[in-house]
Amino acid sequence: EAGVAQSPRYKIIEKRQSVAFWCNPISGHATLYWYQQILGQGPKLLIQFQNNGVVDDSQLPKDRFSAERLKGVDSTLKIQPAKLEDSAVYLCASSAEGTGSYFGPGTRLTVT
Amino acid sequence: SQQGEEDPQALSIQEGENATMNCSYKTSINNLQWYRQNSGRGLVHLILIRSNEREKHSGRLRVTLDTSKKSSSLLITASRAADTASYFCATTRNAGNMLTFGGGTRLMVKP
Numbered sequence A: 001e002a003g004v005a006q007s008p009r010y011k012i013i014e015k016r017q018s019v020a021f022w023c024n025p026i027s028g029h030a031t032l033y034w035y036q037q038i039l040g041q042g043p044k045l046l047i048q049f050q051n052n053g054v055v056d057d058s059q060l061p062k063d064r065f066s067a068e069r070l071k072g073v074d075s076t077l078k079i080q081p082a083k084l085e086d087s088a089v090y091l092c093a094s095s096a097e098g099t100g101s102y103f104g105p106g107t108r109l110t111v112t
Numbered sequence B: 001s002q003q004g005e006e007d008p009q010a011l012s013i014q015e016g017e018n019a020t021m022n023c024s025y026k027t028s029i030n031n032l033q034w035y036r037q038n039s040g041r042g043l044v045h046l047i048l049i050r051s052n053e054r055e056k057h058s059g060r061l062r063v064t065l066d067t068s069k070k071s072s073s074l075l076i077t078a079s080r081a082a083d084t085a086s087y088f089c090a091t092t093r094n095a096g097n098m099l100t101f102g103g104g105t106r107l108m109v110k111p
Helices: none
Strands: A005-007 A010-013 A020-026 A031-037 A046-048 A052-054 A064-068 A075-079 A088-095 A105-112 B005-007 B010-014 B019-023 B031-037 B043-050 B053-059 B061-066 B071-076 B085-092 B103-110
Touching: A005 A088, A010 A020, A020 A088, A020 A105, A020 B005, A031 A075, A046 A064, A046 A075, A075 A088, B005 B085, B019 B103, B031 B061, B031 B071, B043 B053, B043 B061, B043 B071, B053 B103, B071 B085
Parallel strands: A010 A105, B010 B103
Antiparallel strands: A005 A020, A020 A075, A031 A046, A031 A088, A046 A052, A064 A075, A088 A105, B005 B019, B019 B071, B031 B043, B031 B085, B053 B061, B061 B071, B085 B103
16 A cells, blocks of 8 residues: 655755645545644644545644645645744645554755 | 643663653543654554553553543563654544644664
8 A cells, every 4th residue: 555645855945935745645545634843843733634625724824834635635735935933844644534644754844 | 732741752771671651631532642753754653542442552562541640651562773763642632533742752772
């Protein structure tokens, strides 16, 4: 079974630039999550999708972050414009009902 | 905000010893999960324990859950150098599986 795919794996941008991350969940997993993990901390949920609908985005900084999952499969997370404090690993995860979450390898973002 | 708090924050042991990590949380939960994260890599799901369960085993892993104390422990028996990683507990409050993570325990197993 293929795992959760994410790209790119690494990204370096300057502050005020824009960046987008892509995630392809495990086939058949209806639920998709984006987490932000700052160095030395546990992951923090940014947004949860159920199919193509948003379940929870209460911790998403909506003035600069946006995410979509148009066809209920792949998802993109965008930051526009980026700030220094956005430097982190962005993790995508998916799950099916009754299972734990399966995480992708993450995208390490460095904002300079 | 983080729901869980792991204790200790860092643990160093010799290969062959047992490692115990504890997790406390604040609100009622649907289930509690433990994850492992190797340096620079993604999170790997280890074990899930539901709120109506008290103990669960998986290989060298043993997890306990005490909902009255809002705490859980992860025991790794006969540790190996390959167990060196950060371990996170995460809770869900409903069936939607939205995880709230603690800050993690960084385990080092010396060969």
